[in-house]
Amino acid sequence: EAAERGGYEHFMIKEIYEQPKAVRETMTGRLAKDGSGINFDELKWTKEDIGAIKKVAVVACGTAYHAGIVGKYLIENLARVPVEVDVASEFRYRSPLIDDQTLTIVISQSGETLDTLAALKEAKNLGARTLAITNVVGSSIARESDQVIYTWAGPEIAVASTKAYTTQLVVMAMLAIYMGSIKGTLTPAKVGELCQELRDLPNQVHELLEDVEPIKTFAQRYGFNEDVFFIGRSLDYAVALEGSLKLKEISYIHAEAYAAGELKHGTLALIIEGVPVIALATQSDVYEKMLSNIKEVKARDAVVIGIGLKGDKEIEKYVDHTIYIPATNKFLTPILSVIPLQLLAYYAAVTRGCDVDKPRNLAKSVTVE
Numbered sequence: 001e002a003a004e005r006g007g008y009e010h011f012m013i014k015e016i017y018e019q020p021k022a023v024r025e026t027m028t029g030r031l032a033k034d035g036s037g038i039n040f041d042e043l044k045w046t047k048e049d050i051g052a053i054k055k056v057a058v059v060a061c062g063t064a065y066h067a068g069i070v071g072k073y074l075i076e077n078l079a080r081v082p083v084e085v086d087v088a089s090e091f092r093y094r095s096p097l098i099d100d101q102t103l104t105i106v107i108s109q110s111g112e113t114l115d116t117l118a119a120l121k122e123a124k125n126l127g128a129r130t131l132a133i134t135n136v137v138g139s140s141i142a143r144e145s146d147q148v149i150y151t152w153a154g155p156e157i158a159v160a161s162t163k164a165y166t167t168q169l170v171v172m173a174m175l176a177i178y179m180g181s182i183k184g185t186l187t188p189a190k191v192g193e194l195c196q197e198l199r200d201l202p203n204q205v206h207e208l209l210e211d212v213e214p215i216k217t218f219a220q221r222y223g224f225n226e227d228v229f230f231i232g233r234s235l236d237y238a239v240a241l242e243g244s245l246k247l248k249e250i251s252y253i254h255a256e257a258y259a260a261g262e263l264k265h266g267t268l269a270l271i272i273e274g275v276p277v278i279a280l281a282t283q284s285d286v287y288e289k290m291l292s293n294i295k296e297v298k299a300r301d302a303v304v305i306g307i308g309l310k311g312d313k314e315i316e317k318y319v320d321h322t323i324y325i326p327a328t329n330k331f332l333t334p335i336l337s338v339i340p341l342q343l344l345a346y347y348a349a350v351t352r353g354c355d356v357d358k359p360r361n362l363a364k365s366v367t368v369e
């Protein structure tokens with residue numbers, strides 16, 4: 001096993017460091033070399049088929065579900081198609097309104113999660129077109145689905161998903177751009193710009209992984225707190241959900257993610273002196289509102305770690321520590337902003353002496369209901 005870990009102490013940290021490669025490989029062959037757009041040669045649908053999609057239903061569990069939430073923002077904004085996202089264990093039991101004009105996308109790293117597989121079968125029974133986004137070639141979900149887009153993350157061993165998530169986000173972004181260019185909601189110039197920004201991502205992920213010392217220090221300093229809150233708006237909220245799950249899964253710290261605007265409807269009552277709050281502020285359209293939320297928690301003496309875009313000097317004035325991510329298109333920021341949160345969870349778990357790769361009570365692939 002040590003040999004498989006390739007010199008890393010845990011699979012999780014190895015997989016975190018594999019993300020530049022995983023992100024790059026997931027894009028390989030799918031980004032047109034001349035910058036003109038996205039190719040999904042594996043999709044057997046015609047442009048007319050894609051154009052006829054009236055609704056998208058995304059179904060997944062755990063981290064893959066969080067990738068689905070990011071996907072909703074991307075597809076709705078870039079392709080202007082309505083998207084609903086369900087956890088697979090709920091989907092089947094709520095009489096979903098699915099028909100032949102619905103594209104059901106199931107996301108699953110392993111391709112074996114039983115609830116996700118059952119939801120896929122249900123969507124097929126209801127007449128929907130189905131698309132799987134999975135990391136495992138020939139998995140049950142890949143076989144059952146009409147069409148498959150593989151994430152090329154390579155084997156993911158650690159129970160806590162990292163590179164599978166970032167590559168799922170890459171596929172979701174490419175799919176949203178692809179649908180947007182077919183539907184005509186994105187101009188060719190905009191598509192070209194987004195493709196260039198996608199192309200820059202692997203180096204930006206690499207850059208984020210070069211200096212992890214500050215994150216290690218925060219984790220050591222706050223790793224023994226019992227409660228941590230993650231707040232954000234818009235796409236930052238979606239990433240907050242994943243950051244909070246990562247921390248819970250492997251460090252056993254109670255963590256909650258809140259849409260920052262919801263704080264005052266309850267959670268603010270829990271913000272007292274010294275409570276760590278991770279505040280994501282990477283989305284320009286809600287930036288000012290996010291700063292007000294940061295001020296709200298600072299006024300209750302929380303310890304705030306801000307996640308901001310490189311070059312943002314404003315945020316530093318209101319938080320205790322800042323982690324910067326490289327600037328990219330706002331729709332692609334989750335692929336970068338999740339990295340410090342993965343590292344924070346990892347180092348918190350290490351600090352607490354937890355079994356990072358095999359957390360208690362959890363399995364890599366859940367094949368029971």
Ligand code: G6P
Pocket residue numbers: 061062063064107108109110111112113116159160161362363364365366
């Ligand atoms: C388990 C794993 C998670 C994963 C979830 C969904 O709970 O511990 O890391 O996100 O299953 O797995 P899947 O293979 O369907 O993506």
